[in-house]
Amino acid sequence: MKYKMKKEDLLTDDDIWNAVIQVMSEYDFPTENKVANETYVVFNYYSALESGGHESLLNWFSSYIEEVGILNYIKELTFILEKIGAEDYAEIEKKYGEELWRLFQALESDEIEEDEFYDVIEESDRKYENLNGKLVEILERYFVKTYTDLIDIEE
Numbered sequence: 001m002k003y004k005m006k007k008e009d010l011l012t013d014d015d016i017w018n019a020v021i022q023v024m025s026e027y028d029f030p031t032e033n034k035v036a037n038e039t040y041v042v043f044n045y046y047s048a049l050e051s052g053g054h055e056s057l058l059n060w061f062s063s064y065i066e067e068v069g070i071l072n073y074i075k076e077l078t079f080i081l082e083k084i085g086a087e088d089y090a091e092i093e094k095k096y097g098e099e100l101w102r103l104f105q106a107l108e109s110d111e112i113e114e115d116e117f118y119d120v121i122e123e124s125d126r127k128y129e130n131l132n133g134k135l136v137e138i139l140e141r142y143f144v145k146t147y148t149d150l151i152d153i154e155e
Contacts, residue, residue: 002033002149002150002151002152003023003026003150003151003152004151004152004153004154005019005151005152005153005154006153006154006155007153007154007155010147010151010153013140013143013144016140016143016144016147017139017140017143019147019151020039020043020143020147020150020151021043023036023150023151024036024039024040024043024044027040029041029064033149033150035146035149035150036149036150038080038083039142039143039146039150041076041077041080042077042080042081042084042086042139042142043139044060044061045057045077045081045089046135046136046139048060048061049125049128049135053121053124053125053128054096054100054121054124054125054128055104055121058100058101058104061073062104065101070097070098070101070102071098073097074093074094074097074098077090077093077097078090078093078094078097081093084138084139084141084142085138085141085142086134086135086138088131088134089128089131089135092124092127092128095124095127096120096123096124096127099120100120100121100124103116103117103120104117
């Protein structure tokens with residue numbers, strides 16, 4: 001189901017950004033809408049990394065990752081990142097994603113010391129931060145390009 005919004009509420013890129021975020025908060029992930037699923041995954045990746053780094057991502061998406069498996073999640077996430085032009089971010093997840101998940105699970109099971117996990121978290125977060133926030137610009141362009149796949153526009 002696509003959400004309905006008035007054309008007058010979608011005049012600027014900022015309006016579209018806010019509308020897409022609002023729509024994403026309404027979706028029950030996953031849905032039958034491929035664009036909605038991709039948008040949800042990539043926006044939640046961005047939100048998690050901005051709010052608390054890779055540790056937040058693993059916490060927020062742990063149920064989904066357990067359901068689909070870490071390799072499938074990384075494949076899905078990196079495919080979407082590459083599709084929208086965020087190849088640098090995809091490379092980070094390809095390099096660190098599987099190891100972070102393994103360490104995350106080991107830490108949860110008290111099989112490793114915290115330092116082992118946090119060393120890799122800090123390194124992967126540093127790589128993300130070194131990209132200087134390019135992802136928000138890439139996401140905004142993606143939202144502007146695809147918002148009509150998520151929202152029916154009423155006059």
